[in-house]
Amino acid sequence: MRHAEGRFLASELEDVAPDGARFHVIPVPYEESVSYGDGTASGPAAILAASDQLELWDGESVPAELGIHTAPAVDCSGGAEAVLARIEAATATALSHGGLPVLLGGEHTVTLGALRALHRQHGRFGVVQFDAHADLRDSYGGTPYSHAAVMRRAVADLGLPLFQIGVRALCREEVDCRAALGVGHLDAAALARHGIPTPLLPPDFPERIYVTFDVDGLDPSIMPATGTPVPGGLGWYDARRCLELAVNGRQVLGFDVVELAPMDGFHAADFAAARLVYDIMGLVQRLGR
Numbered sequence: 607m608r609h610a611e612g613r614f615l616a617s618e619l620e621d622v623a624p625d626g627a628r629f630h631v632i633p634v635p636y637e638e639s640v641s642y643g644d645g646t647a648s649g650p651a652a653i654l655a656a657s658d659q660l661e662l663w664d665g666e667s668v669p670a671e672l673g674i675h676t677a678p679a680v681d682c683s684g685g686a687e688a689v690l691a692r693i694e695a696a697t698a699t700a701l702s703h704g705g706l707p708v709l710l711g712g713e714h715t716v717t718l719g720a721l722r723a724l725h726r727q728h729g730r731f732g733v734v735q736f737d738a739h740a741d742l743r744d745s746y747g748g749t750p751y752s753h754a755a756v757m758r759r760a761v762a763d764l765g766l767p768l769f770q771i772g773v774r775a776l777c778r779e780e781v782d783c784r785a786a787l788g789v790g791h792l793d794a795a796a797l798a799r800h801g802i803p804t805p806l807l808p809p810d811f812p813e814r815i816y817v818t819f820d821v822d823g824l825d826p827s828i829m830p831a832t833g834t835p836v837p838g839g840l841g842w843y844d845a846r847r848c849l850e851l852a853v854n855g856r857q858v859l860g861f862d863v864v865e866l867a868p869m870d871g872f873h874a875a876d877f878a879a880a881r882l883v884y885d886i887m888g889l890v891q892r893l894g895r
Contacts, residue, residue, distance in 0.1 A: 612654035613676040618662050627675035629708050629887055630700035636682040636689055636712040645867030650710040652868040656880035669887035686751035693719025701727055711864030714741060714753040717818045724816060724859050725764050731859055732767045732812035733760055734852045736823035738836040740776040742783040761787050769807055771848050772823040772840045794838050806851035817861035821879055831875030833867050854893045861886050
């Protein structure tokens, strides 16, 4: 049965019952603390609509063979804590069915709800962040639940190891936070100068990981439809290669794609985000354990 807000790959697949699906897609149209352009509340619906144009064969495999279930969109009314609690509950529901949660944002704050649920079930794991921004401020705009503080919450509050890829805009507070909390990083400038290292992640990084992909990690030439675009971002195939190296041999507990802010009449960015979601599913299928 098709949800009113759409399903992932609805044009190609019947909905799979929760117990039969590896991937549980959770739309989270939350937008509260955006600080430049707006529109991220429309991101999940745009990704679901664009997914109707995907091919089941992703070039190497058919990730949908593992089963994809699309949950109802999370209710994003009320304050940040109430919304985060609902995101945590939706993620926990996916986990109770043995599924891998796939969150569609919405602003980056939504990641914290998923991390709380996973931390409650699994304890320690690593977070691999693709982003133009470090998101390590202790608070921003008067709230610790800002998109600009979400990774600070992950590291400082939940104690999760973090590795950042593609960052190219950060403040001095975030530089100091990286040093104080041992946050690993491969920033965009280093990637441009030296290429992608192998291995990508530190040797002591956890084998269990969560991947959070803010679409502004991609260069604006590929992804202009985001609230805070920054020049000098990742190209499509460099991002794919980094994802491959991060996922290979590791257990992916969940992932998200966030911060898409659709542009009227411009479908390329919506499709790129949907393709990114499906490509990560494929990497989990082929390379994860």
